[in-house]
Amino acid sequence: MSYLSALLHRAVLQLRQQGAVDRSLCEALLAGERQTPERSQALDLAPSETVEGIQERLGQLAEILDNVVERLPFQGQELILENLWRLWLPLAGQLAQLRRESARPIVQGILGGQGTGKTTLASALSVILEYFGYRSLGLSLDDLYKPYAERQRLKAEDPRLIRRGPPGTHDVELGLQVLQQLRQGASPVAVPRFDKSAFGGDGDRTSPEQVEGADIILFEGWFVGVEPVEPSCFEQAPEPIRTAQDKAFARDCNQRLQEYLPLWDCCDRLMVLAPVDYRLSQRWRLQAEHDAIAQGKAGLSDEEIREFVEYFWKALHPELFITPLIAPEAKSALVVTLEADHSIGSIR
Structure with missing residues (x-):
């Protein structure tokens, strides 16, 4: 158990057993908060960085913990505690505050590749927002796919669209409506x-x-918020964009992104779940497939997974399309980095 998890576990026990948290424990948590000023700024935590603010947030955490654990049965409690404290609870509080200040519902865009935890994040936020008195709605870019028959016609016209997912396989007008x-x-x-x-x-x-x-x-997807790049980027494109055909496919996907910009304009905010190395998505997908097979479920071979993931990298490569959104000078998105073990790294 990490130091932070141990502190949070003790705090929850104290709240449930004696109705209050020792001041020394709150001060230890407060000291940890002040070591990450970028996170505090990104999540508007500075006003609550007092012992009293820490006590209030711990009370909220203790009240919602069981509901979040119930919603996310496959997440370990240690990871849930840390994620609640570091991201889920303050982000939900920030969204609730924005809704209070808005005359209309708000849209939070969530960008993340395979295995980055978009669905887990949305599930946790829905529980916490309900606790704050707000109803959330999860909408995935996947929900906007064109119907099967239409995608079959599309595949016949362009055999490169062998899978659903790349730009061009969604009903953008429906999503906008x-x-x-x-x-x-x-x-x-x-x-x-x-x-x-x-x-x-x-x-x-x-x-x-x-x-x-x-x-x-909560509008999430593997390229929500991604914008077209200069076509010249594909001249020296990263792996696995190798052949002239690969580059032509990448350019076409890049051009189709123009159709999606009105969708992104509907987002009031954007957050990016960014692995410290984009190639971790392939490892995470492999592990998920191995776990499914171990449970007796059908699964893909390692080679099939490699081809599957590379297909999406050929369409919209993370180095070309995600890197500009998470660069230090980029101020347009909340960036949450993910370590190799799926734990949260920096938040800025």
Whole structure:
């Protein structure tokens, strides 16, 4: 157990057993907070960086902990405690404050590749926002895929679109219509949903969800917020963009990104879940597949996983499209770095 987890565990026990936390423990947590000024600035924590502010946040953590653990049964409690303290709880508080100050629902964009924990983050935030009195709605870029029949026609026209996922496989107009309705506070809104298991894994639209009264929309996807780059970037493109055909595919995907910019404009904020090395996504996907196979489920071979992940890198390579968003000089997004063990690194 890490030092931070140990402190948080002790604090929760004290709250549940005696209704208060020792001042010395709060001071230890406060000292840790002050060692990460970038995080404090990014999450608007500076006003609460007092012993009293720490006590209040610990009380909130203790009250919601069991509900979050129940929602995320496959996450260890130590990791949940740290994530709650370092990111989930303050981010939810920040979103709740923004909603209080806004005359309409707000949209938080979440960008992250495979294995970065977008779904876990959205699930945790929904529990905490409900505790704060706000209803959240999760909307994935995946929910905006074109129907199966339309994607089959698309594949026949462009055989390079062998999988759903790259720019061009989504119904951007539908997404724009839905996000605009949600931002305007319309109720109910028919929110599209996608069944990935349909047609042998090719997936298809399923019945839309009728949503009423959404306050905060968590719009996530593997290239949410990504913008086109200069075509000259593909002349010396990184691996696995190797051949002339690869470069042509990358340029076409880059051009199709233009269609998605109105969707990104619907986001009030953007956050990026960024591995310290983008290649970790492939390792994480391999591990997830190995775990599934060990549980008796169907899974892909290591070579199939490698080809699967590289297909997406060929479409929108992280070095070309994500790096500009997480560069130190970029101020347009909240950046959360992820270590190789999936723990949270820096927040800025």
